[in-house]
Each structure stands twice: as C-alpha cells, then as structure tokens.
Amino acid sequence: MQTLYDKLWQQHVVKERDDGTALLYIDRHLLHEVTSPQAFEGLRLAGRKPWRISANLATPDHNVPTDTEERKSGIAGISDQISRIQVQTLNDNCEAFGITQFDMQDQRQGIVHVVGPEQGATLPGMTIVCGDSHTATHGAFAALAHGIGTSEVEHVLATQCLIQRKMKNMLVRVEGDLPLGVTAKDIVLHVIGVIGTAGGNGHAIEFAGSAIRSLSMEGRMTICNMAIEAGARVGLVAVDQTTIDYLQGRPFAPKQHWQQAVDYWRTLISDEGAQFDKVVEINAADIQPQVTWGTSPEMVVPVTAQVPTLAQAKSETQARDWQRAYQYMGLQPGQAISDIRLDRVFIGSCTNSRIEDLRQAAEVAKGKKVAASVKQAMVVPGSGLVKAQAEAEGLHQIFIEAGFEWREPGCSMCLAMNADRLGAGEHCASTSNRNFEGRQGFGGRTHLVSPAMAAAAAIAGHFVDLRSWEN
C-alpha cells in the first residue's frame, strides 16, 4: 500500500544511491528570469547542453512591469534597467538553447505557476521543478512538484534529473462543508496556523478530505501553493474527475493518448490504508475567514479575533517573535483585527490570481467603491489568458468602476521586484503568500487574506467579516 507521494517517487527513480539519495527523473522544468541566468551561464561555462529541450518551458514573471503603458513597448520599454537585463537575458538564453518561452508580449505569458497548469503543461504523474519555492502549486494535479535552487536548475537542464532524498508522508485531511465566505485560502492559512511554518518540514503534504475534494482546481492550487509556507516543499491532491475535466483540451495536454493518460491518472491516489508519518485532521466547519497579523504566515487569526497577547504564546521563542512582529507591524496585542486600517490592497500572485479568484473578488466589489482612505487597490491577473477571460466576463469593468487598478500579468506586489510596492509603515491586504518583513517593500506591512476578503477590505478601508458585512 502506497501513498500518492510514494507512487510518484517510485515511478521517477532512475537510480538509488548508496547514501539513501536517489537520482530522480524530471518530466517538466519551468523557468523564469530570476533564478535561471546563473544556471544557463554555468551550462555554457561547462560546455554542456540541455538534456531534453522539450521538457523546458519559460516565461518572465517576477520583474515584468504590470503597468499597461510601460508594457507597450516590450522589453526595451522596461524602465528599471536591471529588470530589463534579466528579462532580456531569459529571452537570449531561450533563443540560444531553443527553449519554448512565452515572452512578455505573448498572451500566454504570466506567473509561471499559473501558466503551467493553464497550458496543460502541468500533468498528473509528472515530476515538475522550477527555481521557485511556490512550485508546490502544481501538486494540486497529483504531480510531484517542488522548488529548486539555481544550481539544481542547472543540474536539471544538463541531466534531466535531480539528486533527491525521499521525504516523509504527511496527510492533512479537511472534512466537512466549508462555511459560507470561507475559501481555499482560508483553509490553507488555517492549516498553517495549526501546524506552524515548520509543521511540514521534511514532509510531502497530501491534502485530502471532502472539503478539499469539493474545491475547484484553482482552489486546490491555492492550497498546494502555500504548502511551502507550512514548511513542506511538496503539496499534493489526488486525481479525481475535477482534475481530469480541467485538463481536457488544454494545449499541452495529451490528445491522441488521452484515454490512456486518464486511465493512468486515476491510479494517482493514496491507496486505502496507506501509512502516513503524520496526520492532521481539520474540521472544515471550524474554519473562519483568516487574516495574518504578523510577519510569518503562522501569525494568523480569524477576522473576528484580536492580535494575540504574549500570554497566549506557546514558548519563549514565540513570545520574542511576536514582540518583534507587534513592533514591525505597528499593532498592539489585543487589538481587534477589524480595526486594522489599510493603505493598499493587492489582489494577485500565484496563490490567488486565477479566474476564480478574480470572480470572487469582483463579486464583492460589484457596485461598490474603494474607500477614500485606501491609497491604491490593484488587481493583477496571473496570466494574459486569465486577463482576457476576466475581460470577456466584464470583471475588469467591475474593478475599474470600483476604483481598482487593472494591471498586466506578473508577480507584481507579491514580492515587489518591480515598481509595485508598499511604502514604509503601510498596511496592505494582500492575496499573496508571504508576509515577511520587507517582502512587499521596505517597512511594508502585509496581511495575507483571500481575494474576497481583500476586496471587502478595500471597500471598507479595514478588515471586515464577509459573513456579517453589510455595505
């Protein structure tokens, strides 16, 4: 009896090595402009060639401008010189090595973790790597996917393999119906609140249970995306009909071998009675809309709650971390979450920039206006195709009329490598995945929330409980 992770692992072992590591075959390699230049450089210096060019797919995302004007004239128009060099370098490398790239002007361009699934380049049963920790996202398709460093990017380019050590198995089972107003983002933030940011260290986490199965692929991606914030490099969801339906007809999905593929995909589930090293049971009914108050994703509470007090800290180390977080975030212990005033709102990132996320946010924003006290509220679609779909549905009109900026696809304010960033001391409701100090700009204060919660916060000017909010 095997877990899903055991199966995926076993199917990709090229060689077991004496020291307990294995050479693991990699089916899909995704590339972006930030973590690849040094890898291509290394390849060149060593006189090596990519092992299997068709396994690679590239798109620039981290520091492309999201401003429509700045985007118009292509790479040459990127005003930040260093960003321009990185994007240009990706272009040059892809051309030189013959790697398929959705460049900045291509409608298929976007955040690499949005693009892969959208194209069907992410398939069940694959091993998928990318020089980016949120590669865990692709695990929503029962693919063994994780982030790697730049040396490993070079290793995969050159050998189509990685040297890996098998992780342990962890099961997070969320059973029951989700309460109204509670989304995939709230599930994963809640899980991180329960197990902590180191809770999944060394494990591959499989998310299971009726609440997970009831989610769309978009929702499952949101959950697997943040497995890394729970300390796990890998998040997984087993294949079911939802997975298969999503993939049918996607450009990179199998056509001629469709039925054969589907038959295989259906085996990508954990066997009944398979053993997990760690099991966490969560009751969906207990989950409320979540807001992070501090500088680590585990510093999270329900929107109805207060910033915790030191008396609630579980250890001395935690108390020290909290003290630092109060200070950085400019919050008082015991302060109500709903009292936090927002300066900016960011809806986007590989966690929450897919069409379903934008629909949820638009539903809240419809016919409303962003509060005057909010300096900027922006919506950044995850890809050119998500943008086009949203425009076809008229979502952009809803956002624009409400006072949101409607941007071009990219990582944007998720990590503030381009011009989109927070000022020092500013509070931001953000649908991204990390609230670390300085993540969204020097001195910036990030609160992680779901898209619907972010939209409501933009309108109210502070956090509100969607379930009882009347506006």
Add this chain to the structure above:
Amino acid sequence: MKALTVHQGLVAPMDRANVDTDMIIPKQFLKSIKRSGFGPNLFDELRYLDVGEPGQDCSQRPLNPDFALNQARYQGASVLLARENFGCGSSREHAPWALEDFGFRAIIAPSYADIFYNNCFKNGLLPIVLSEAEVEQLFQALYAQPGFELTIDLQQQQVRLADGQVMPFSVDEFRRYCLLNGLDDIGLTLQDAELIREYEQQRAAQAPWFFGE
C-alpha cells in the same frame, strides 16, 4: 566549488528563529544575473539603516550598530551560529551565495529549511545541525567570550571547542564526499547518462504523452 575539510574560524551570532531568505538577501538584489558579489548586501535590512539598492557602494552606507555583524568583535567571522528553521521562505540560492561571498564557510543551527539546506552544499557552505541544547551552549559561550572560535571538521564530522569539547554532527555521505573534494554534482550525475536514457525509453513506452505527442 571550494572544498571544505577542516576549518577553524571566528563565530558570529544570528540570534533569532525562522530567519528567512528575504532577510538573508532582500529581493532587490536578486536582479543580478551573476553568482558573486552578494556579500555586501547579506542581511541588508538588518545591517544598514537605509534602504539598499543594487549597485550601491555599501561602504558609504549608515550601519546599524546593534547588528552583530557590524560589531568589531565579529569582524572576520566565518562560522554563523543561528537558531531553528534557518533559511526558510523563498528558494533563492542567492542566500547561500551571499553568506559564502561574505566569508562564511559553515552555519550551525538546530534546524534548517529544506531548500536552503540543499543549496548550501552546492555552494561550498556547510550547514551543521546540532541539538538545541548544544546551540544554546554555543550562544552562551560566544556571548561570554570575545574572539570565540570553533573548529569545524567535516572529515570527522565534529565541531570542536577550544577547551577540547567535541560536538559530533552527521552529514549525508554523498554531500560530505562532494564538499570534501569540492566536486560538481552535474559531472557525477552524467556518469549515469546511460541509466537516464534507459529510464526515458521505458517511460516513453508506458506514457508517451510525457515526451510530446
């Protein structure tokens, strides 16, 4: 890659848990397309009082006097003593590059984030795991004693204190071998090229769609 066998060096403290890679090297420096030169921006936001931008002359920037690495007693440190879950967050390899470029050869902590841990070995930087109690003892000793040095012996997998105390640690055999010899693991993997090709043929027979239709 630089080989590491036995190293004796001054120890500096990073006395907080969950130090993430954004803290080790803030994102604005990731725009470089090079592998070197990140040392001056290591822990940038903690080390300097102003906002760092790439391409600046860091020697002209105002230093934060409270930050350990700025203090006279830790100048020239090559071993970093840290707390649990060091290197969490983003997978950026720029973090070990920055630590290495600054002059660190080894880190000692009770635990590390997985990706960071992996990345260290690929860059000639040894992440040593010791127990919480041992790490605590080292912090005490370090604070009590200016000029506190440790000997890191990868050959024997030991951390040795000047007073003769020995703290053993363990490292994967393969990683140890590579680091001891300064070996590049791509070359090693390519020795198995034949096996990789066999695997591909087998896989293509079972699941042809993985290789394009």
